Amino acid sequence: MQHIRFSAGGGFAPPPIFVDNVSKTHAGAARPVLDGLTVSCPAGRITVIVGPSGCGKTTLLRCLCGLEPIGSGAIRFGDADVGNVDAQKRGVAMVFQNYALYPSKTVAENIAFPLRMAAVPKAERLRRVEAAARLVRIETLLERVPAQLSGGQRQRVGIARAIVRGPRVLLMDEPLSNLDTKLRVEMRTELALLQRQIGATTVYVTHDQTEALALADHLIILREGAVEQQGAPGDIFRRPASIFVADFLGSMNLIAAEGAGANLRFGDGGEMRLPAGHEIAAGERLILGFRAEDMRVGPPDPRSLCLNADVVRSELLGTDSLVHLSAANQVLRARLAVPVPAGQRLALMVDAEHLHFFSASGRRRSGARDP
Numbered sequence: 001m002q003h004i005r006f007s008a009g010g011g012f013a014p015p016p017i018f019v020d021n022v023s024k025t026h027a028g029a030a031r032p033v034l035d036g037l038t039v040s041c042p043a044g045r046i047t048v049i050v051g052p053s054g055c056g057k058t059t060l061l062r063c064l065c066g067l068e069p070i071g072s073g074a075i076r077f078g079d080a081d082v083g084n085v086d087a088q089k090r091g092v093a094m095v096f097q098n099y100a101l102y103p104s105k106t107v108a109e110n111i112a113f114p115l116r117m118a119a120v121p122k123a124e125r126l127r128r129v130e131a132a133a134r135l136v137r138i139e140t141l142l143e144r145v146p147a148q149l150s151g152g153q154r155q156r157v158g159i160a161r162a163i164v165r166g167p168r169v170l171l172m173d174e175p176l177s178n179l180d181t182k183l184r185v186e187m188r189t190e191l192a193l194l195q196r197q198i199g200a201t202t203v204y205v206t207h208d209q210t211e212a213l214a215l216a217d218h219l220i221i222l223r224e225g226a227v228e229q230q231g232a233p234g235d236i237f238r239r240p241a242s243i244f245v246a247d248f249l250g251s252m253n254l255i256a257a258e259g260a261g262a263n264l265r266f267g268d269g270g271e272m273r274l275p276a277g278h279e280i281a282a283g284e285r286l287i288l289g290f291r292a293e294d295m296r297v298g299p300p301d302p303r304s305l306c307l308n309a310d311v312v313r314s315e316l317l318g319t320d321s322l323v324h325l326s327a328a329n330q331v332l333r334a335r336l337a338v339p340v341p342a343g344q345r346l347a348l349m350v351d352a353e354h355l356h357f358f359s360a361s362g363r364r365r366s367g368a369r370d371p
C-alpha cells in the first residue's frame with residue numbers, strides 16, 4: 001500500500017468521539033433503543049461495537065453520522081457538539097454491509113460520487129479516485145461496473161468511496177458480513193492496516209466476536225441499548241464484567257454453585273475444593289465460569305479447581321479437539337490437545353487465574369481474589 005494522507009477540508013485531525021448519556025426511542029416504540037448510553041471512541045483508533053441483534057448498534061452509528069436525531073444527551077467530536085450538525089457537515093463517511101453501489105456507474109464513477117456532490121474539480125477528483133482505489137487495491141478495475149465485480153471487490157469499492165473525501169470519522173456497519181470466511185479474514189487484516197494509514201477515528205459494528213477482538217483498539221459491548229462493558233479487548237476477555245460478556249466473547253462453561261467455606265457445593269451434592277484465596281461464604285449462591293481452552297488434563301494441584309468429568313463426545317477442530325463433558329449435572333466443553341473417546345472419565349484442572357466468579361444476578365463477583 002502507498003502512503004497517502006487523505007486530508008479533509010480544513011485540515012485532518014481525527015477527533016475522539018464522546019457519546020454522553022444519549023437516549024433515543026423510535027416513534028411508536030414502547031422502549032428506548034438507546035438508553036442513557038455513555039461511550040467514548042479514542043481519536044484515530046478503531047472502536048468496535050458488538051452486541052446481539054437488535055441491541056441498537058446500527059441506531060448508534062446512524063446517530064453518530066447524523067442520519068438519526070438523538071432524543072436526549074450529547075454527541076461530541078472532540079470539543080464540538082455535533083448533535084444538531086447536518087450529516088453532510090460532520091466530516092463522517094459510512095460503509096454499509098450491502099455496499100450500496102450504483103449499478104449503472106463504473107467503479108471510478110461510484111468512488112467519485114461523493115466528490116461530485118462536493119463539487120470537487122475534475123482533475124482533483126481523478127487524482128483522489130486513483131489514490132483511494134490504489135489504497136484498496138482495485139486500481140485496475142476502475143472502468144468496470146459493479147455486476148462485473150466479486151463481492152470482495154464490491155466491498156473494496158464501497159470502502160474507497162467512503163475514504164475518498166478524507167473523512168475524520170469513518171463508520172462501518174458490518175462491512176464484511178457478506179463475504180465468505182476466508183475473504184473476511186483477509187479483508188479484516190487489510191482494513192486494520194488501511195485504518196492505520198488513513199488515521200480516521202473509526203467506529204466498526206459487528207456481531208462477530210472474533211472480528212471484534214481482532215480489530216478493536218477499544219471494545220464496546222452493547223446490550224439492550226446500554227453499555228454492558230467497554231475497554232481494551234484483552235482486558236474485557238480476561239475479566240468479563242458479566243456472564244453476558246463472558247459468553248458473548250467466546251463461550252464460557254458455567255456451573256451454579258453454593259459456597260461452603262473452602263469448598264463449593266453443586267446442585268448434585270458434589271463438592272470441590274476452592275483454590276486458596278477464593279473462599280466463599282457458606283450459603284452464598286454463585287456461578288462459576290471457565291473457558292473451554294482453560295481446562296487441562298493433569299495431576300491435581302491445590303491451586304487449581306479439579307473436576308471429574310465423563311466424556312460425551314469429541315470433535316476434532318484441527319490442531320485441537322472440542323470435548324463435550326458431563327460433570328456436576330452440567331454439560332461442559334473443554335478444548336484439549338487430543339480427542340478422547342466417549343465414555344472415558346477425566347480429571348480436569350482449571351488453574352485459579354482462569355476461574356471467573358459471578359453473582360447469581362450474572363455480574364462479576366467482587367470479593368474473591370480476582371486474577
Ligand SMILES: Nc1ncnc2c1ncn2[C@@H]1O[C@H](COP(=O)(O)OP(=O)(O)OP(=O)(O)O)[C@@H](O)[C@H]1O
Pocket residue numbers: 026027029033051052053054055056057058059060207
Ligand atoms: N426506524 C425504526 N423505527 C422503529 N424501530 C426501529 C427502527 N430502526 C430500528 N428499530 C428497532 O430498534 C432496535 C435496534 O435496531 P438496530 O438496527 O439499531 O439493532 P442492531 O443492534 O444494529 O441489530 P442487527 O445486529 O440485527 O443489525 C430493533 O428492535 C429494531 O427493530
